[in-house]
Amino acid sequence: MKRNELKWALAILIILVLAYTLPYTVFTDVTKWYGSFLVWTVLALITIIINYFLTKDWGK
Template sequence: MSARRWIWGVWILVLSCYVVPYGLLGQVHAWYGSFLFWCVVGVLVIVANIMITRTFQSEDVVDGLSRNDEFHDDRENRR
């Protein structure tokens, strides 16, 4: 699944955090109604964020060098 779809999924989850507790669970007067829903959605948002960022790479990794390698190479060239 592409990152764009995961981002839309997060937006749907955020919207549902308002609609479900105040709309569908509005008649539930126990504290655990909305709280349980928000906890489950919170875990789902964390999972979605992991899926969105799993393909992110540092610019150093793309170039094939890390900052330490670059520094290390400079030190060897001076000798």
């Protein structure tokens, strides 16, 4: 694995950990469902963007 790919993989791992921890720690007092849903949506979009940059040079 290249150093650049390792950097992106670690970023995705951090996002994955945040997706599990934020709703149960920081947003514990948010009683509406859309608090967690908004966090998961934003983190998913960031992950999709990271995957694009990670895989855009694979065909070359």
